[in-house]
Amino acid sequence: MTNNIFDEREKGFEAKYKLDQEIAFKVGARRARLIGQWLATRAGMDGEATAEYARAGVELALDCPNDTALVACLHEKHPDIGEKSLQQRLNQYRLQARAEVIAEIEQGTRSPSEPSR
Secondary structure, eight states, X not given: OHHHHHHHHHXXXXXXXXXXXXXXXXXXXXXXXXXXXXXXXXXXXXXXXXXXXXXXXXXXXXXXXXXXXXHHHHHHHOTTSOHHHHHXXXXXXXXXXXXXXXXXXXHTSSOTTSOOO
């Protein structure tokens, strides 16, 4: 019986870890899309051009190993925006993205394993 309890706890921890990883990925992708949309709008893009730029932002974020590298890449592409400003935007959009993803999960509008919009 003790083994069953430990097995159930282990499965519970594994399920929570998996959920946490899925949420972290979704938050990262959503944040990248938001920063891409902001940069595109700032550059005067609209419509499909903004959506395409946002998708490119997600790909760039996935290629960067951490936020420092992402800020450096974004600053290289947008030298008119300071690194501190970019870091602040990333932090702002991380909070916004996390709130949106969690709200969607809590409302049951989307499971964490479904693709982002």
